[in-house]
Amino acid sequence: MSMDxxxxxxxxxxxxxxxxxxxxxxxxxxHLAAVPNSIDAEGTAKLFIDRVFCQHGLxxxxxxxxxxxxxxxxxxxxxxxxxxxxxxxTADHPQTVGQTERVNRVINDILRSICADTPKR
Numbered sequence: 001m002s003m004d005x006x007x008x009x010x011x012x013x014x015x016x017x018x019x020x021x022x023x024x025x026x027x028x029x030x031h032l033a034a035v036p037n038s039i040d041a042e043g044t045a046k047l048f049i050d051r052v053f054c055q056h057g058l059x060x061x062x063x064x065x066x067x068x069x070x071x072x073x074x075x076x077x078x079x080x081x082x083x084x085x086x087x088x089x090t091a092d093h094p095q096t097v098g099q100t101e102r103v104n105r106v107i108n109d110i111l112r113s114i115c116a117d118t119p120k121r
Contacts, residue, residue, distance in 0.1 A: 001022060001052065004101065012034055016036050021104055024052075060085075062085075
C-alpha cells in the first residue's frame with residue numbers, strides 16, 4: 001500500500017482543498033478522499049481504516065513520503081498495535097511511490113480538465 005496527498009485544489013462545498021490517495025500496490029486500485037488542508041495524522045488514519053482497511057485488510061507495509069501526517073504519534077501507535085510497518089520512500093525513486101505519484105498526476109489532469117473555464121477535449 002502506498003499513500004500520498006494532493007493539495008492546492010480549489011475548495012469544494014465542504015471547504016476541502018486536497019485529496020488523500022491510497023494505492024493498493026498489488027491490484028493497483030486507488031482510493032481517494034477529499035480532505036481539508038488541516039488534516040492531521042489521526043484524521044488520515046481514520047480515513048485509511050474507513051476507506052482502505054475494510055476492503056483490503058491490513059497491509060504488510062505502507063509506503064509514503066516523509067509527510068508529518070504519516071509519521072505522527074497516532075500512526076506509530078496504530079502500526080505497533082496492528083503489527084505492520086511504515087516504510088518511508090526515497091526521493092526521486094519511482095519504485096517506492098511511483099504508482100501513487102502517477103495517480104496524483106491523473107487526478108490533477110482530470111480536475112484541470114473538469115474545472116477549467118473551457119475544458120479541453
